[in-house]
Amino acid sequence: MRIALAGNPNSGKTTLFNVLTGSTAHVGNWPGVTVDRKEGVHKRGGEKISIIDLPGIYSLSPYSPEEVVARNFILEESPEAIINIVDATNIERNLYLTTQLLESDVPVVVALNMTDMAEKNNIRIDTKLLEKELGVPVVPISALLKQGLDKLMDAAVKAAGEKRKGVSVISEGKYADALSKIEEVAREEKLSHPKFKAVKLLEGDDKGIDVSDAAKAKIAEIKKGVRLPAEFEGDFEATVANERYDIVGGRYSKAVKRAKNSEKLTGSDKIDRILTSRLFGLPIFFVLMFLVFHVTFGEDLFFLSSLGLSEEGILSPGVWMLEQTGVFIDWISGFATAGLNAVSAPEWCHGLIVDGVLAGVGAVLSFMPQILLLFLFLSIMEDSGYMARAAFLMDRILRRFGLSGKAFMPLLMCFGCLVPAIMGSRTLENDRERKLMIMLAPFFSCGAKLPIWGMFAMALFPENADLLVFAIYMIGIITAVIAAIILKYTILRGEASPFIMELPPYHMPLIKNVVLNLWEKLKGYVYRAATIIAGATVVIWFLSNFSFSLDLVESASKESMLGFFGTHLQFLFEPLGWASGDIGWKAVVAALTGLIAKEMVVSTMGVLYDPGVEGDALEDETASSALALSIIAVFSPLAAISYMAFNLLSVPCMAAVATAHSELRSAKWTWTTIAFWIGTAWVVSFLIFQVGSLFGLGTEMVNPTPGQIEAAAQIAPAEPAPDAPVVAE
Amino acid sequence: MLKQWINDKSGFYMEKTLKDFKPGESGVVAKIGGAGQIRRRIFDMGITPNTEIVMRKVAPLGDPIEVTVRGYQLSLRKSEAELVVMKAGGDSK
Missing domain, CATH: 3.40.50.300 (P-loop containing nucleotide triphosphate hydrolases)
Known part of the structure; x- marks a missing residue:
């Protein structure tokens, strides 16, 4: 049943x-x-x-x-x-x-x-x-x-x-006669649910109702004989809606006794007075948003360390859980490595399992605690009724870009992680807005891109690191604004959806609802991690570790398939200022791995530019200083900004692509979106480099500061370097 | 034409719409303009001719607005409130 x-x-x-x-x-x-x-x-x-x-x-x-x-x-x-x-x-x-x-x-x-x-x-x-x-x-x-x-x-x-x-209540009102005549036609046509469809046909709504042309003519004739009150201007749909409310209001309200206008404010009204007040509404909203991000991504919870209240400071729950997941994944990899060594598995098998599958699934799972926390806050906001108020507060700003206030939360979440943000696009009311939000999503620099900005800031802009990161965020936001306006007038044209939205009374969120909601989201994410994302990681592992003759080669080197693509696609990126010359392909390969996951950009660069320094070693300050020297030798400041812009704006990661695909539900739109991301990234990088070059801004290569040279020199000379470091060029 | 012009310049002939209401003001709906989805949505949410509406507040950035209709709170943009024509002589509280 x-x-x-x-x-x-x-x-x-x-x-x-x-x-x-x-x-x-x-x-x-x-x-x-x-x-x-x-x-x-x-x-x-x-x-x-x-x-x-x-x-x-x-x-x-x-x-x-x-x-x-x-x-x-x-x-x-x-x-x-x-x-x-x-x-x-x-x-x-x-x-x-x-x-x-x-x-x-x-x-x-x-x-x-x-x-x-x-x-x-x-x-x-x-x-x-x-x-x-x-x-x-x-x-x-x-x-x-x-x-x-x-x-x-x-x-x-x-x-x-x-x-x-x-x-139907319509049978009790002024249009009963017309309705019964149309119902007769509907019965002649052998329609199922004749009453329902007759009312729809009276309204002039024939969606999913198949009637013959003869019947259509009959119905038109019947409707011609109906006189509508002047205020409805011949609109049957509005007339029927009005009849319903009239009869509901008049007849059924006999059963409802309402104490005459109790002017007393309910608790919910009092809360609302503060939360959406002219003066405090926006500040409270921004403080709440800040707290959500702080608890999810903050390294120094409540600034205890900066304020000198605690020596070390404590990690936010989100970062703490991220680290625990990392420890857990390392433990699994260690376990797997030991197991593979014990059975003396071949090298490629070891690489596939540990560096391919486990690294891929691990990368995805490691984000899960933070994604879950973001979702937790989101479903609390949704369930308590505050979400509707957030949309009420922010609608004015977003409407200019063809979005409604409801898009604010998902867009804000893009600064954290695109996966929950894109999943959150579901709360938007129309399809056009959903597509627009998804297409703009990567332009809001997500957490995984920060290491890239950090690396370049340390190498080329050591004095102005904060300014550089701010500039990158601004490039993203400005691009999003311009792109939104362009999309609004091109492929995403259409009427803005109405913003006629109920503001439900506030209530305490139900733990059961929140937990079940989280559980559904978690299942969706893990399923995706286990299939598409892990699959993509294995493919990229294969491409970067094997040559076309299927020989195991050094990861992401020129001989690998990925290196082959990098060298052959290099010409496409030369106008962007960072792909020319003998070693230009390295930046291309790093950017290509970035299409899979942004965390891979820094580690690929570590491998390509300075053999011997890779992976976790980059977190070591002196080790990353060596990479900084290589970057200084290869990128001019302008080329670096162009390169960062490309990484910021192009395809964010496979997880985001998979999520976008499941929300867009159309291969055509997924490919359009991917093309749009890469196209925007190319155009913006091109403009930055070409306009910058025209005015001679930042085109001079910089010299490493004495501090940087000294830091790099501290690297243990024992590290074997198969190739001469790039710095020497 | 002339009427429209006078309307725009002075608001003399202008019918009062929900958009012109001040917070705290209440009134009764005369008719609903617009067409298609937006119009239907306004009706579906219970804003129909002869319904009483209380204007509650304006969002901090000046748009949208919040009203009470049929005992619940509804928010709509000014561009949508403009479609709701109110009867003359609404009382100001």
Whole structure:
């Protein structure tokens, strides 16, 4: 037996779904759209009932994908029954959707949620009278306190066993005559759910309704005979919507007694007064955002060390967990190495397992704690009702770039990690905005790119490191602004989606909802890590360690396949100022590995420019000074900025590409996005280098400072260097 | 044409829309302009002719606005509020 759960957003639908199905939920996707399809099993005695959670909607209009998905499911897949969850504190708007659900032939049971809250707000609902008015069972429940659930399921199972014919409130009003005539036509056409479709045809909405031309003509004739009040300007859709509210307001509100205008502010109103106030709204928002990032990415929690309150300072939970994951992964690699040595596995096998698979999966898993923390904050904000306020506060700024206020959170998360940010694009209302947000995402410099900026800052701009990093962030933001405007007028044209958004009352986030939400996200991420990302890492490992004759060569060297691509693609990057000359291919190869994961740029450069210094050794200050000397010898300051801009703006990493693909749901759009990223990166780097050269800015090679030479000289001379260091050139 | 011109210059003929409301002001909807998705969305959210609306506040950056309609809080942009034409003689509190 299949039962669908339908209702408004914020009506407690998710909570009800979670208590009914426990942890059996399975999240998928509705075909063709980026809307979650949640399905779970409710156990009732020995019986298993499948519960399908339809997306939260206010209406069954043909405009938003959520509404279309819900509508198609009800009409085409005919579940045995619908449980319509109605928020008792907001009954009028909730019953508006109910009137539409009742027009289908599917049995409906109304679950009246939050009656306790309604009573607190002096709203009394006569359930028996409401049941009589609606003509379907009404069961008062509290999803939060798990009350009335058995009764609800009893009623739903009973209703599922009975036949029901659709009823419409429109049949009670001024357009009853026209509706019954259209319904006749619908029956002649042998349409399923004739009442529902007749109302839609009256509205002039024929999405998914197949009728013959003769019937269309008949319907047009019927509608011609209907006179609409002047204020609707001949708009049947608006007229029908208005009729629904009129009848809901007039007839059903008999069952609802509301204490006359209690002017008392609720707790939620008081909180809202502060959180969205003219004066404090934005400062509070920015402090909260700062805290989220600080707790996730901060190296010195609450600045204890900088303030001199603690010698060492403590790591933020995010960084601490990142380090623990690193230790764990090292332990696994060590274990694997020992195991492989014990069975004396060949070198390539060792490389594949330890440097390929484990390194790849490890790189992905090591970000997981921070991604989870970001998601934790996000779902707390979502569940408490603050997210809607964040959108309310930020909408003004983002609208100029063709985005709504809801895009602010995902965009901000891009500075941390693109994977949760791109997954967060789901909260955006329309497809165009989602695509726009995803395409802009890499321009906001993520955490994994910081080591690149750090390396160049130390080598070429030791005096102005902070300024350089700031400049890079600004290049990204300015590019995003310009790109947003260009996209808005080219491939992502379209009407801005309406920003008519409910501001739900604040409430304490439910731990169960938050945990289940996190668990779903975690599963999605691990699945991706295990498949696409690990696969890509193995491929890149193969390309950088083997030549075309499949001989094992030095990693990322000129003889490797990657080196081959680097040398042959070099000419494409020469106009950008950092790929010319004999060793120009090295920068190309490093940038190519950066397309897989940005962490690889620095380590590849370490390998290519200064043999003997690689990987973790770069964290050692003196070791990275040696790399700095090589960089000084190869990059002019201008070329370095151009190179950084390229790394900033091009394909961020395979994890982000995989995530973007699963959100865009179209190979065409994924490739367009990849091309857009690489194209933007090329153009911006080109402009930086060419314009800079024109004015002679930063084109002179710099000389290493005495400090840098000294630091580099401290490297143990015992390190064997197969090639002469690049510095010598 | 002339009417439009006078309208733009002085607001003399202008029908009052929800956009012109000050925080705390309330009134009754006369009609809804616009078309398609936006218009339908306004109706779906319960802003229909003869509904009472209380203007609550303006966002710190001047847009969007927050109103109370049918007992709940709704935010909409000024460009959308402009489509909601209010009846004359709304009381100012």
